[in-house]
Amino acid sequence: MEGNATSDPRPHVVILGGGFGGLAAARELADANVRVTLIDRRNHHLFQPLLYQVATAGLSAPSIAAPLRQILQNDKHVTVLMDEALDVDLDRRIVMLAQGELPYDALIVATGATHAYFGHDEWERYAPGLKTLEDAFTIRRRVLLAFERAEREDDPEKRQAWLNFVVVGGGATGVELAGTLAEIARHTLPREFRRADPRMANILLVEAGPKLLPAFAPDLTEKARRQLEKLGVQVRLNTAVTAIDEHGVMLADTPYPARTVLWAAGVAASPLGRRLGAPVDRAGRVLVAPDLSLPGHPQVYVVGDLASVTQANGNAVPGVAPAAKQMGRHAALALKARLRDGSAIKPFAYRDDGSLATIGRMAAVAQFGRLKLSGLLAWWVWLIAHIAFLIGFRNRLVVMLDWAWAYWTYQRHARIVTGTDERTNTQTLPRDA
Template sequence: MDDTGTISREPHVLILGGGFGGLWATRALASAPVRVTLVDRTNHHLFQPLLYQVAMAGLSSPDIAAPLRHILRRQRNVTVLMDEATAVDVDARRVTLASGELGYDYLVVATGARHSYFGHDDWAAHAPGLKTLDDAFFIRRHMLEAFEFAERESDPAARAEWLNFVVIGGGPTGVELAGTLAEIARHTLPREFRRSDPRTANVHLVEAGPRVLPSMPESLSEKARVQLCRLGVEVLTGQAVTGIDERGVLLGERRIRARTVLWAAGVAASPLGAQLGAERDRAGRVKVEPDLSLPGHADVFVIGDLASVATDGKPVPGVAPAAKQMGAYVGAAIRDRLAGRTSRPFRYRDYGNLATIGRMAAVVDLRGLRLSGVFAWLFWLVAHVFFLIGFRNRIVVMWEWIWSYFTYQRYARIIIGRERERPK
């Protein structure tokens, strides 16, 4: 009998998380003789690689998100629940949700990651991170309000603080945020303000390591730095943040006075990983077996940003392609279990890295083929449009980018929500 009281002889697969890993696992079980329940805190699947475009007013939320029920409407063996998992009992094969409990025969945990402030959680109040649509709306409002507040200031020093922006973290998200912020200030907004000049805005990108985009070859990191500087971004590498408050950032003894600080420096695994009773790494990711199962519990799989696993001795990165591959693999592994077959160990296929910096500026590393500039930007654009969920989303996003390219305009610049308090 299943959790609704209906008699069912089909094994129940419970999947926690509707991101790339959870959705691809669900799809991989489309024709399998199982009942699938997909649980997510939201009702939508989010294309996270373009989330910064929503935060920077380049795209609207429906352009990069689609309802999970709509995506899976033709998959008859799936039930979608908008709920949140709060506890897992792997011995009893039960998951506690905010609304009750669910049992399972197979469990797939794909609850992803959250922001990590490296032990300084108090910084979160002054430096929002970017993981969800709510985060994107919050950042968009803060960014746009900064220009509005600058327009209201008569004191040049106070106005300069509003036009100072600090992005912490030199990975892909930080690079994309900093580059886009500089473009907005220099090309989108100048004709729209009278008392302040958005072109005087200063965008600082802070990275504690020796270079931006550390996961890429050093030559591409340098090209990314040069392209950022051309956009007007001040790139500060080898600079560790020692403090953040409502008036700015401390880098050792140096203080950058800024009213808008964005966090893109680190992530930590979902706290649900601690419920599984397995060994975890420093980032909280669960150390899994080569087939992505939980040690001692072959019926539990952990995938995506929550999983710590290696291929050929190299850790699998927490990126969307890895989560997709893990999800598809686990779906196939469950099919193998049902058929009495043994699955081969999971192997991650790394097809390369890419990051956009701004208009006609990007870097791409495809297994030794390294591109930068306009060709890399075109490749980045086509790749992201291709992997979007849903035909409508692709058409809309392509049109928005073509329009923005020729006009520099961003029509998603609507401020919604309460105005933030202005510190004294």
């Protein structure tokens, strides 16, 4: 399986995962005397911070995803292979892939996290989460078809159930989804329907804890809540969802009818974390050594959402893109020092460049150390930061164009339904229509 690369005398570094962490590590190894194999089960890197825009029909998938091979085409030290890592044999230094085995001299595990349902996996079919492009397509399809079904429905109660949307979880993803749904219902769709009125839609954001966006200062989370309510979102704090089915949710003991429920509440680390033999935290994240290596295995590093790292101030390093990038780069630097002269580098320290969360049209919150912003100014900072970090000049241009368009017209250009709806009669949506 190694092909003609086996004759290469350079140490072989295997990177599992082509997200922010894996890519940063691959890039940082460019000046090292190593050959790198990057494994991902997808052919593309995904700009996850904008995934909610695909789910809400504002951006097309190719605008936020780029082929890993294309990103790394000039990094001649890197071979990209599309495959899935199932397990790691730490003693033999071999990764077990779905299509074979791959020996390594050093390993960087960056397989990330996915959404989790706190032991209620049966909720997944009623309340899809948002981690992949397929997830985004599922959410887009459900949201758009809910309005179509409302237009077909004559019974007022059943129609309202199609116009009720529940978003579970008040973190960044939940806030973004709820704010955008409100914009769609209030501004994008009303003129297009003749029977059901999209403005009758209820967007309910349910959070079990006492505040939205817990990573932000209390006054900013309060501002976020007020901005959301101004956009038309109903926010329910301190409210646990105790059941979900096709008819709606249970809010504590009260049933709430809603045909569309979106899940933005829980995160679980990639199952590969538990295969590495080291202690993991409650979410399955690996408790790594200060240099991000796997305890007892200095040639193995764990970075990104899969790693559990505590900062000097006692807080956990958050599961965000900048943290994953910093960790990927740090692991590569540590590995280079080790290969060069066996030396160790200083422990990983997370540099907090600030927190940003968008809420909706001209509404956001931002926090940079002591500087706090909200509303229009925060929204502009968010917009510029996200366009600047998008990989690829073309993507930046297209996303800017799409957003300018959406801003001026209230239109969302990716409002197409493909695939089949799992909830309703699939006969109405055949594959070969």
